[in-house]
Amino acid sequence: LNLYFIDIILPIPLKQSFTYNVNKDEALFLKPGMRVAVPFGKSKIYTGIVFAIHNNAPLGYETKPIDQILDENPIITEHQLKHWQWMASYYMCTLGEVMRAALPNAFLLESETIITLLAKELYEESKFSDDEFLVFEALQHQSSLHINDIRSILDRKNVVAVIQKLLERGIIGVQEEVFEKYSPKIKRYIKLSPSYSSEENLKYLLEKLTRAPKQRQVLMTLFMLSTQEKKPIDSVLLQKKSESTSTVIKTLIDKGILEEYFIQKDRIEFEGEESSEIKSLTKDQEIALQDIKSSFETNNITLLYGVTSSGKTEVYVQLIEEILSSGKQVLYMLPEIALTTQLITRLQMYFGEKISVYHSKYSVNERVEVWRNVLENKPKAQLIIGARSSLFLPFTNLGLVIVDEEHESSFKQYSPAPRYHGRDSAVVLANIHNAKVLMGSATPSLESFYNAKTGKYGFVTLKKRYGNVLLPEIELVDIKEKYRKKRMTGHFSDRLLEEITQCLENKEQVILFQNRRGFSPIVECTTCGVSPQCPNCDVSLTYHQYKNQLRCHYCGYNEPMMISCIACKSETLDTKGFGTEQIELELKELFPKHAIARMDQDTTKRKHGHAKIIDALENDEIDILVGTQMLAKGLDFRNISLVGVMNADNLLNFPDFRAHERSFQLLQQVSGRAGRTKKRGKVLIQTFNPFHQILQQVSTNDYEKMYVEQLEDRYQFKYPPHFRIIKITFKDRSFQKMQKGSQWFTEALKTKLKGNVLGPETPSVGRIRNLFISNVSIKIPKEQSLAKTKEFIEKINRSFNSIKEFSSVRVLIDVDNY
């Protein structure tokens, strides 16, 4: 057989793979995991990943040849392809979607149509239609335009006709341009030309240059620098040190006295001191470490349940050290939000240059470099610290995965597909590599705790806080009572104010937690009861005072705050509910002499916003910090002795089966910020319902009790860990279609799954960005086959898609939507 074909994965949400033909040489060269550029559809060029190479001509269509091979060696490993396949099948998405999530964007090249002017002479305006003239005119000023530029010039979507006309008349030309988005960073270095390296020649040279003091200066600096440092001399450095200009250096190069050369440079470089000695462990930490190691002898996965401030990190460090010295790579996964410089600096002190960091804040080029370093198993990529997407890196030799703050919900990706859970996917990844997994948390997720209790995972506890610091004292404040007795000032109870005042007097810091940003979530007219709503979503607009704006937190819509009611024109607008902004304002009035700051999405959006606030807090420039749940994660400060929770009730009443578990976790984590030194910290939780079981459990630090109670509830109401859930979401511009479609789908599901299908149900926000939404949940008992259930859902989905009426309804499937 002399025909060669390759099956490739394209980064599009289509189930099938695509087959192209290649010649024999290409077939011999190509390996699975290499990138190829291929023509796709009528005019596009895409990057695909080679999945298989074979001789089987596909039936029913002619294959196209590939455009180009993009790699010398695979950039995706066999292990990864296996992992991708698992992910696509488990999370019910396509390989293309996994590919898109996995690869740094810079690896994907895409073609774009470029339009250029061909006609030399100037045309009369009258020879064009209005639109044609606009394009022609734009091309006079710019040598080339993209399709999107033309769309914005003409202010409409369909521009093909206009381009077609101009093309026919030979006025413009089009070409497909392919962009390689990754550009290696190149640095210029300077050295003395070898012909001047001997002593005499040098002397002669310096004499010759007496009349050119600037050039002489550069030369002298070069000598000085090259004796000082044995490294190559960077041209920028040379220019700076010699106080000269680039032209002077250029002249010397032109004269043949200096030579320039280029070295490709890594963007990711650790600049810091040598690694310091690893802190020796306390007795408890040592025991935990030994327990983990012996657990790993029989379990591939172990849960480390360690209270806040117990020094889990030190235990990780020891374990990492041991794996690294056995020559294997380690992946340390954290929730995005906990990836603060604080933790990274700390780890860099131990592991120095062996660390690479990988997450979404990194530029595309930096991510490609980390990718390559991991793939080539470079010394600087032995320990990878990253958020959930770091599990897509091309590990060749993975020995250990640490999933820290295992319970964090941000490990789950909700949209777009793949809707994967970072922790669970890491378990599968580790399994493929035959590596171990260590999960850590002070408040484990019920699932993981259950798995540990039932022996599926190993289980190790670390009960003592580091240095025997006491857990904070937690006090519940009944604000219903306080309101009745008129002991509230704004949203502050007299107890909270007392404690804050005391704290400030002692020169200690305070953290206040309010799980809502903005000033107030609802603006209401007290005369007619009307409150402004988002035009695109079914929610009230949130009032943001600092911009005097009403904003929608779902679609970003905003408008200026009105003075009078839009319905009845009376100026009796009032706000309902409160967010961080309002608390900040009240504090400024209550404590005018103290520095108050706010930490939420609005203040940390800017690039170093987060770090700036943390620095300020560390340097005692902030006395009181108000914030959302951002506060709960991994901040480690010595001087915070009081944590206040403004209102625990909206957490508990959140409409989700995990609301109680989450509330417990969040309140525990927030509490953990108080008193990390000798002095015992204090936590005040304001609530309308101080006898709520969860609040009681938080105040007595009773995770186990919470676990037992919640587990019972989960069983009663058929929730994880006893049942698995697959959630299906329906979205459409038309309410009718969405409703009818979701009902049809539900009926079809019920034919087989009966009572374990719940819904369709309108979520608390029933319309977002003009799409109407409803949800259906499928509960899957332990004994029911997951694979078969998924197959059944797929089957129904296929039938659903073939019904014309429902063709516009979007169906999103979320496996383990928790």
Added chain:
DNA sequence: ATAAGAGCCGGG
């Protein structure tokens, strides 16, 4: 996803 082709309405 995404773009080309099919079907459908308002101005000449």
Added chain:
DNA sequence: CCGGCTCTTATC
């Protein structure tokens, strides 16, 4: 009847 919009269909 054409140009421009929405819906449908195919992509190796």
